[in-house]
Amino acid sequence: MIHKLGVVGHPVKHSLSPKIHRAFARQAGLEIIYDKYDIEDAELGLFIKEFFANGGKGLNITIPHKLNCIKYVDTAATAVKRIMSANTLITMEGGIFAESTDGPGFLKDLYVKEIDINKKNILILGAGGAAKSIISSICLGKKPDSIFISNRTQSKVNELIKLLGTDEYITPIDFSEYEMHKDQVRAMDIVINATSKGIDGKFSWEDDIPVHEETIFYDLSYSKDQTSFLEWASKFSNNGFDGKGMLVQQAALSFKLWFDFSPSTEEVEELLNE
Ligand code: ATR
Numbered sequence: 001m002i003h004k005l006g007v008v009g010h011p012v013k014h015s016l017s018p019k020i021h022r023a024f025a026r027q028a029g030l031e032i033i034y035d036k037y038d039i040e041d042a043e044l045g046l047f048i049k050e051f052f053a054n055g056g057k058g059l060n061i062t063i064p065h066k067l068n069c070i071k072y073v074d075t076a077a078t079a080v081k082r083i084m085s086a087n088t089l090i091t092m093e094g095g096i097f098a099e100s101t102d103g104p105g106f107l108k109d110l111y112v113k114e115i116d117i118n119k120k121n122i123l124i125l126g127a128g129g130a131a132k133s134i135i136s137s138i139c140l141g142k143k144p145d146s147i148f149i150s151n152r153t154q155s156k157v158n159e160l161i162k163l164l165g166t167d168e169y170i171t172p173i174d175f176s177e178y179e180m181h182k183d184q185v186r187a188m189d190i191v192i193n194a195t196s197k198g199i200d201g202k203f204s205w206e207d208d209i210p211v212h213e214e215t216i217f218y219d220l221s222y223s224k225d226q227t228s229f230l231e232w233a234s235k236f237s238n239n240g241f242d243g244k245g246m247l248v249q250q251a252a253l254s255f256k257l258w259f260d261f262s263p264s265t266e267e268v269e270e271l272l273n274e
Contacts, residue, residue: 004055005034005258008047008069009062012036016244016272017060020251023271024263028255041065045072052091058258059089060251066100066129073098083132083163088254099257102130103137105250106220112249112265113241115216117144121185123175125205126194127151127160130220134194135160139170146185150175150207152195175207187212191233193219198228211236219243244272 003025007017018034025032039047044065049072051059061069066085070076073086074095080086086098110117122144124131135147149172151157157174164172173181187210197203199221217233222243230240248269256262 002031002033003057003258004051005032005058005060006037006051006056007034007060007062008037008039008044008065010038010040010064012038012062015062016247017062017251019271020248020268021255023268024252024255024261027263028259028261030259030261039065041068044068048072048089048096052089052096057091058254060254061087061089063129070098072096079103079136083129083136085129085133087250088257090257099254100133101250101253101257102133102246105248105253106134106246107137108249108253109241109245110218113245115190115218115241117190120144120189121146121148121187122190122192123148123150123188123209124172124192124194125150126196127153127156128194128196131194132160132163134192134220135164135172139164139172144170146170146181147172148175148178148185148188149173150205152197152206178210182210186210188215190216190218193217193221193227193229196221198232201228203228203232205232209236213237214239216241220246222247245269248272 005021007015015036021034066087069086076098080098080100086100087102088099090097124135127149147170149157149160161172215237216239218241219227219229220243221227227242230242233240248265252263252265
């Protein structure tokens with residue numbers, strides 16, 4: 001039996017997901033077809049319906065459809081309803097089900113890289129969909145000392161804190177209020193880039209970021225060479241990681257949802273670096 005899978009985005013031509021899932025399928029001894037679908041917003045609903053009606057097993061959803069796809073599913077995981085973002089669809093008895101493996105994939109990659117966030121000070125740059133996914137997972141699962149959020153558009157920081165701040169273990173803090181906290185909160189131990197800034201050029205950040213020699217810089221973006229965020233960060237510390245690890249981990253969690261098989265991720269991440 002051949003399982004039909006795919007990734008939907010706009011644009012989607014640079015997606016590494018087909019390569020990753022084909023490698024997972026080889027490990028699992030499964031036959032799959034995994035295609036890229038460049039679909040515009042207006043066609044998304046019809047596309048999803050037809051994909052599953054025509055025997056599709058699972059879909060990955062990428063930018064810009066992670067929010068909009070939720071309108072077209074029958075049920076969604078609690079995390080999806082909370083952050084209003086999904087990256088994995090599957091057909092189940094109750095119809096099409098939406099899950100988000102971005103946040104859990106991020107945490108898994110930290111675990112694999114032995115980056116411990118317990119009792120650490122974390123700064124997230126960005127307050128969009130990617131930031132929301134990872135902050136929500138960090139807040140629910142781990143116990144950092146503090147999480148700060150810095151974003152170009154200030155109002156989005158406030159919105160994000162309001163969304164995440166009430167029932168969490170830890171309430172994120174607006175980084176523009178760092179001065180008020182700097183007696184208790186020393187430098188940042190981990191700085192995470194969750195913006196799309198610098199993808200086509202140089203990265204810089206307006207605010208001064210308090211860091212130390214061991215500060216870890218983690219970019220949710222990735223590129224074949226060093227990302228512009230990590231190039232910028234190299235003036236502070238050499239502890240830099242790009243988003244390929246998270247990409248592979250979130251894909252592994254999608255694959256597990258589709259086939260109940262946990263692929264080995266190490267060799268696949270190496271494949272992406274080739
Ligand atoms: P994603 O789903 O990838 O997070 P998004 O929700 O559009 O995409 O969020 C993009 C993030 O990158 C936002 O935090 C955005 O800042 P604004 O809220 O101010 O728009 C940030 N971003 C994008 N381009 C940027 C730039 N040139 N400078 C600073 N921040 C930028």
